Amino acid sequence: MQPSSSANELFENLRLELRRGSLILAVLAALRSEQYGYTLRKSLADQGMEIDEGTLYPLLRRLESQGLLTSEWREEEKRNKRFYRLAPRGEEILKQLLAEWEAIGASLEEILKEPRHATAG
Amino acid sequence: MQLLDSYVKAVKLYLPRKQREDIARELSANLLSQMEERQEELGRALTEEEEMEFLRQHGDPMLVARGYRQDRPSLNIGIELIGPELFPMYLMILGMNLTIALGLTAVFVYLFKAPVSLQPFILPFLIQIFCVTLTFVILNWIRRKYPQPWYYPPAALSPHLPIARWHSLSGLVVWSIFTLWWAAVPYFPGLLFGTWAQGLELAASWHHFYLPVLLLLLAGIAQRAANLARPEWTWLLPGVRVIINGIALAMQVPMIHGFPFVVVNPAAAGHPLFEQLAEAYSNIILWGFLSWLWIYFLIGALIYARFCVPHVRRWLALRQHGTAMAL
Numbered sequence: 001m002q003p004s005s006s007a008n009e010l011f012e013n014l015r016l017e018l019r020r021g022s023l024i025l026a027v028l029a030a031l032r033s034e035q036y037g038y039t040l041r042k043s044l045a046d047q048g049m050e051i052d053e054g055t056l057y058p059l060l061r062r063l064e065s066q067g068l069l070t071s072e073w074r075e076e077e078k079r080n081k082r083f084y085r086l087a088p089r090g091e092e093i094l095k096q097l098l099a100e101w102e103a104i105g106a107s108l109e110e111i112l113k114e115p116r117h118a119t120a121g
Numbered sequence: 122m123q124l125l126d127s128y129v130k131a132v133k134l135y136l137p138r139k140q141r142e143d144i145a146r147e148l149s150a151n152l153l154s155q156m157e158e159r160q161e162e163l164g165r166a167l168t169e170e171e172e173m174e175f176l177r178q179h180g181d182p183m184l185v186a187r188g189y190r191q192d193r194p195s196l197n198i199g200i201e202l203i204g205p206e207l208f209p210m211y212l213m214i215l216g217m218n219l220t221i222a223l224g225l226t227a228v229f230v231y232l233f234k235a236p237v238s239l240q241p242f243i244l245p246f247l248i249q250i251f252c253v254t255l256t257f258v259i260l261n262w263i264r265r266k267y268p269q270p271w272y273y274p275p276a277a278l279s280p281h282l283p284i285a286r287w288h289s290l291s292g293l294v295v296w297s298i299f300t301l302w303w304a305a306v307p308y309f310p311g312l313l314f315g316t317w318a319q320g321l322e323l324a325a326s327w328h329h330f331y332l333p334v335l336l337l338l339l340a341g342i343a344q345r346a347a348n349l350a351r352p353e354w355t356w357l358l359p360g361v362r363v364i365i366n367g368i369a370l371a372m373q374v375p376m377i378h379g380f381p382f383v384v385v386n387p388a389a390a391g392h393p394l395f396e397q398l399a400e401a402y403s404n405i406i407l408w409g410f411l412s413w414l415w416i417y418f419l420i421g422a423l424i425y426a427r428f429c430v431p432h433v434r435r436w437l438a439l440r441q442h443g444t445a446m447a448l
Binding site for chain 2: 036037038039053054055057058061062079080081082
């Protein structure tokens with residue numbers, strides 16, 4: 001049982017690592033139109049990108065402190081909410097990241113297409 | 122939405138000071154939107170249990186706040202002693218303990234007209250650092266070894282969170298051992314004096330507080346046993362502990378006045394070694410324990426009193442509701 005649970009843990013850690021970068025990309029892309037924390041999380045989840053609140057809300061603040069997002073408090077439905085949107089610097093970075101993402105995707109596709117060689121001997 | 126407010130307040134406690142208000146405001150708005158959406162789905166307001174379940178799913182306030190901290194300070198000496206989740210609370214409790222201990226030592230120095238020097242402050246200062254650090258190192262070890270959410274619920278939410286059985290069980294074991302030791306000491310002085318028991322005995326003053334201390338220990342054990350069987354009796358823990366800590370605090374003055382606590386027994390009367398040992402034992406009890414133990418009873422009593430407040434409020438609300446129904 002031990003090896004299986006440790007394999008699961010390893011997979012979980014690697015999965016989180018893999019997702020981390022893509023989450024930033026997804027958040028930046030989704031914030032090309034203005035949203036507040038909860039609706040952003042919902043729209044990401046609706047598109048298959050589930051993200052935990054404990055990860056998303058701190059991430060938004062970090063991206064804002066890095067100058068990639070801007071935010072403002074505004075009243076909506078009789079309540080003040082903090083709306084985020086992509087900052088000009090974020091737009092530039094998003095373009096670069098998307099190009100990088102596409103390049104990685106293309107490379108991976110090539111690598112995965114290659115026939116698997118026997119490693120014995 | 123009183124539970125939501127309490128939850129956000131609890132998160133706020135662990136947030137970086139500069140952004141505290143802003144983050145709490147945003148978190149509150151996001152959680153409220155989510156709860157309102159749930160209410161719309163159900164077509165009614167959430168019950169207290171549903172609201173609590175929602176907050177429980179959102180996570181331990183300490184861990185939620187940790188996500189917002191980029192500095193993540195911790196106490197580390199190659200191995201982790203106090204992790205980043207507990208570290209802000211460690212600093213807060215240590216600061217509070219040091220302030221109370223040093224402040225009151227200053228008052229005593231003034232009242233007893235002792236010469237102004239650093240000396241009286243050193244022992245309380247070191248003891249507070251040692252005890253608080255050791256406590257948090259143990260808590261951190263438990264967190265890492267047995268991870269589970271909601272180790273330290275905020276007072277307002279505690280009535281809704283059953284008391285963990287491991288918590289009651291570990292306390293039951295530790296305090297049962299100590300109670301047995303305490304109960305046995307008058308009959309087997311060797312448990313306290315070791316091989317010197319032949320020349321030492323407990324002073325008469327000891328017998329005045331022996332039984333009350335034993336009763337307080339038994340009350341603590343009874344509470345833990347009851348909560349082990351009934352974890353949902355969340356009122357029992359703060360209720361019993363506030364009484365225990367309050368009585369223990371009140372007993373400190375007569376206990377300190379009971380000095381000396383250890384005397385030479387008639388068989389060894391006049392023996393210089395036993396005279397010295399009796400004095401040393403009494404001083405260790407006075408300065409090693411009683412001089413600072415009352416700080417813990419005071420802080421314990423205040424914390425548990427705070428945890429009693431939501432139970433009293435709930436009880437009053439239920440009573441009012443019952444009266445209204447009867448009318």
